[in-house]
Amino acid sequence: MAEIETFVIQPFHIHRKKLTPSPKSSAKSSGQALIDGRRIASSRPGAAVLRILADDETGEPSSIEVIGRFGEIPEEFEEQIRAL
Template sequence: MGMKASYVVQPFELHRKRLRPARQEAAQSESGALKKAENLAKRMPGAAALRIVADDETGELESATILEAFGEVPDDFAESLQGG
């Protein structure tokens, strides 16, 4: 039973003048996630690079951390990660 970190990028798009999550993209590393988020934010309103830590066996989420956000990100995005 071990914890495994994975990295994803959460881009955001405008829908009816409100930011909403677009499709998440996986990244191979922390630096890859940061680069991908920064590049996506040039084409979209914003993006956030995330580190997800979960139990290897059960898949149970241990933590979700915003590494860095680029551009516009919803004000309650960090809170929504903590809420599960």
């Protein structure tokens, strides 16, 4: 079973006085994802950078890890990730 590694930047914006996820983007490497996360957070309330390991054949995630936090991140965000 081969695994693929994906890096996702999840920005957040404020909607009705609450941090809400904005459309996410991906990066080719962890370094680029961290740079992009920092850049995005400079113009938004916050951004999280995720490292996702998934089965190559099924796409089923085996591991999701927050590798970077920039600015404000909703408290429940990491709890929701751990539940996956």
